[in-house]
Amino acid sequence: xxxxxxxxxxxxxxxxxxxxxxxxxxxxxxxxxxxxxxxxxxxxxxxxxxxxxxxxxxxxxxxxxxxxxxxxxxxxxxxxxxxxxxxxxxxxxxxxxxxxxxxxxxxxxxxxxxxxxxxxxxxxxxxxxxxxxxxxxxxxxxxxxxxxxxxxxxxxxxxxxxxxxxxxxxxxxxxxxxxxxxxxxxxxxxxxxxxxxxxxxxxxxxxxxxxxxxxxxxxxxxxxxxxxxxxxxxxxxxxxxxxxxxxxxxxxxxxxxxx
Amino acid sequence: xxxxxxxxxxxxxxxxxxxxxxxxxxxxxxxxxxxxxxxxxxxxxxxxxxxxxxxxxxxxxxxxxxxxxxxxxxxxxxxxxxxxxxxxxxxxxxxxxxxxxxxxxxxxxxxxxxxxxxxxxxxxxxxxxxxxxxxxxxxxxxxxxxxxxxxxxxxxxxxxxxxxxxxxxxxxxxxxxxxxxxxxxxxxxxxxxxxxxxxxxxxxx
Numbered sequence: 001x002x003x004x005x006x007x008x009x010x011x012x013x014x015x016x017x018x019x020x021x022x023x024x025x026x027x028x029x030x031x032x033x034x035x036x037x038x039x040x041x042x043x044x045x046x047x048x049x050x051x052x053x054x055x056x057x058x059x060x061x062x063x064x065x066x067x068x069x070x071x072x073x074x075x076x077x078x079x080x081x082x083x084x085x086x087x088x089x090x091x092x093x094x095x096x097x098x099x100x101x102x103x104x105x106x107x108x109x110x111x112x113x114x115x116x117x118x119x120x121x122x123x124x125x126x127x128x129x130x131x132x133x134x135x136x137x138x139x140x141x142x143x144x145x146x147x148x149x150x151x152x153x154x155x156x157x158x159x160x161x162x163x164x165x166x167x168x169x170x171x172x173x174x175x176x177x178x179x180x181x182x183x184x185x186x187x188x189x190x191x192x193x194x195x196x197x198x199x200x201x202x203x204x205x206x207x208x209x210x211x212x213x214x215x216x217x218x219x220x221x222x223x224x225x226x227x228x229x230x231x232x233x234x235x236x237x238x239x240x241x242x243x244x245x246x247x248x249x250x251x252x253x254x255x256x257x258x259x
Numbered sequence: 260x261x262x263x264x265x266x267x268x269x270x271x272x273x274x275x276x277x278x279x280x281x282x283x284x285x286x287x288x289x290x291x292x293x294x295x296x297x298x299x300x301x302x303x304x305x306x307x308x309x310x311x312x313x314x315x316x317x318x319x320x321x322x323x324x325x326x327x328x329x330x331x332x333x334x335x336x337x338x339x340x341x342x343x344x345x346x347x348x349x350x351x352x353x354x355x356x357x358x359x360x361x362x363x364x365x366x367x368x369x370x371x372x373x374x375x376x377x378x379x380x381x382x383x384x385x386x387x388x389x390x391x392x393x394x395x396x397x398x399x400x401x402x403x404x405x406x407x408x409x410x411x412x413x414x415x416x417x418x419x420x421x422x423x424x425x426x427x428x429x430x431x432x433x434x435x436x437x438x439x440x441x442x443x444x445x446x447x448x449x450x451x452x453x454x455x456x457x458x459x460x461x462x463x464x
Contacts, residue, residue: 001380001381001419002376002378002379002380002420003378003379003380003399004378005378005379040444045378045379070273070274070277071277072281074278074281074441074442074443074444074445074447074448075401075442075443075444076401076439076442093271093273094271094273095273096273096274096277098271098274098442120270120271120306120307121269121270121306121307121308122307122375123306123307123375123377123403123404124270124271124306172375172377172403173377201373201374201375202373202375202377203373203375203377203378226373226377226378227378256379256399259399259444
């Protein structure tokens, strides 16, 4: 049976992990390679590394980080942040990533999705969407808006429609972050996740709002998510991806166990 | 041990090379038939569209691989590289495969489930498989694909998604996996290790 994926996300700044550090009993608290290896060892189904302050100047730092992180990692590995061209993507793949996550650059130039997909296959292209419900719209979920620049600026696109376009252009997966839910620990935005998941045939990764095991159960059932991103999974008394998955299995969610 | 990895511009090779080298193999990459003629082991990776295998014909790799297989050189196709072992795929009907296996790969039927099939799914392993020796039924591996090969007598492992399909095939020195062993954790590395250690049996014919 196809299982629901638990994806561990590392937010990286200048080559160091900057989120979730103080809550985790780590061997090397800020090192992405050590953390990624630990997450993989402890049952994460996939690793995502997001360079949250990627700039052109920091490209080399990112590539070095990707190379070091990928070296001993034998689960799927996605990298996002500052990938603005097919050439950028190629460098990240050469450094050892299996997928790239593109966000603002895809909105600025949707043809980038086609270009990367053509060269590296759809499975290598994750389109990340930062979404916020539109409270004044008739249907706040169906009319949810896409945001760029770390959520500061509306992109003038509706989430469901943009997800459909991304799929049509050759995206392999959608990484959907609810900005309303992000950081609240009050649960994923299941309505929004379901709206996107039902609109596309490619997998949807839910992100933002995780606080309890029940939230994951909910986003897989009601939210129809294919995977869930856990950036700060260890904040909530969940000691590892494995223990989260053991709880999910008890709740009837198909997960990869033992892992 | 030396492994020749074939590059036909069907996706990135970094992960496959990394896994093979992690296991101690000396992996060389080629896009032409020369190194295939003296290859000790051959890996044909590949993601994306079946039409990409056209380049194997254009670059003279197809006859070189066919000859290597006839010399009992161990061969492993991964993902599209496995599908190429079949007669063809409905993804690119005009492009023939190697036809080591007579069947044709087809797309998952549209319906309630998503296509592509992406993620970790479990194997039902044939006890006769050498490639999957030591891998238990129920172990998980990582898939990402929309087309699949049918279950036949050469199927070494079956996976269920919408319907049963061939997750692995094996006929003596010719092996293929639909999943990505290089991305399938300890189970995947075990399978690659089995491939690297595979020896033709004197009794096999």
